[in-house]
Amino acid sequence: MxxxxxxxxPGFEYTVHETFWTVPNVITTLRFLLVPVFLLFLxxxxxxxxxxVLAVLGATDWVDGFIARYFNQLSTVGRWLDPxxxxxxxxxxxxxxxxxxxxxxxxxxxxxxxxxVLFVNSAVLFLGTPHLPVSGMxxxxxxxxxxxxxMLLLAQLEQFADMWGGLFPLVAESLLVAGAVxxxxxxxxxxxxxxxxxxxxxGQGIRSWDRKxxxxxxxxxxxxxxxxxxxGTGTGD
Numbered sequence: 001m002x003x004x005x006x007x008x009x010p011g012f013e014y015t016v017h018e019t020f021w022t023v024p025n026v027i028t029t030l031r032f033l034l035v036p037v038f039l040l041f042l043x044x045x046x047x048x049x050x051x052x053v054l055a056v057l058g059a060t061d062w063v064d065g066f067i068a069r070y071f072n073q074l075s076t077v078g079r080w081l082d083p084x085x086x087x088x089x090x091x092x093x094x095x096x097x098x099x100x101x102x103x104x105x106x107x108x109x110x111x112x113x114x115x116x117v118l119f120v121n122s123a124v125l126f127l128g129t130p131h132l133p134v135s136g137m138x139x140x141x142x143x144x145x146x147x148x149x150x151m152l153l154l155a156q157l158e159q160f161a162d163m164w165g166g167l168f169p170l171v172a173e174s175l176l177v178a179g180a181v182x183x184x185x186x187x188x189x190x191x192x193x194x195x196x197x198x199x200x201x202x203g204q205g206i207r208s209w210d211r212k213x214x215x216x217x218x219x220x221x222x223x224x225x226x227x228x229x230x231x232g233t234g235t236g237d
Contacts, residue, residue: 017075023080024064032085035092042096042153051153053095058146061086080129086142087115093149102128102152103176109181114187121191125198127209132193138186144179148172 034053041050064082068074094111097103122129151172154160160168201208208214 011170015072015074016079017073018077019075020077020081022068022073022075022078023071024068024073025075025081027064027067028061028078030141031057031064035089038093039096042100042102047153047156049149054146054150054153057089058150061146073112079131083129091115092146097149097152102156103149104173107176107180111183114184118187118190118194121194125194125208127211130194130197130208132190132197135189137182137189141179141182141186144175144182148175148179149176150168163231 034057038050038053038057041047041053064078067076091112094103094107097106098105123236151168155169155172162168198208201214206213
């Protein structure tokens with residue numbers, strides 16, 4: 001079963017809608033509104049309920065992308081809303097888990113610093129997102145983080161802490177480390193791609209700040225595969 005990029009229709013001519021009111025955008029908004037619910041359960045030490053909220057967050061992140069591709073509901077709003085909501089949710093969840101001493105403190109810096117660097121770089125070079133495709137490593141990185149963070153919550157429960165002879169917490173931490181390392185590598189790759197695109201535009205006499213001159217052009221924006229909703233900071237999906 002194809003998970004990454006599921007719903008894509010090869011050869012289909014997609015329409016990028018200008019409206020906010022698409023099903024994927026509504027799902028993205030509702031998904032982000034679950035973050036305060038997660039924080040409430042975490043504060044109350046309802047770790048199992050907090051786990052299920054994170055599970056829903058992860059599942060709907062896949063669902064909105066599938067719907068956007070399969071039902072031709074790509075939108076200009078979705079291109080920045082979805083990755084922005086994903087990154088903000090990931091940062092908030094990470095900070096909260098570190099604050100409540102469920103995740104190690106170094107995780108905040110490994111997630112926050114690269115994201116801030118990419119945000120500032122994109123703002124300076126392009127006055128916004130450079131519309132680069134999400135890398136394969138970025139997808140795997142996100143999967144590792146979205147699996148390991150809920151596992152850390154389950155590891156707080158006695159029945160899971162003792163699972164597999166006490167190896168369950170170690171597996172969760174190992175996935176977390178792998179995801180954090182891949183986040184650094186994917187962020188560096190995206191940074192280099194952004195600078196490469198900036199220099200290509202300059203070489204053609206196009207100002208990178210003049211988004212109307214290059215946004216939407218396949219030669220600059222992206223890939224030869226069908227367009228996907230998840231194009232933005234390149235750190236999501």
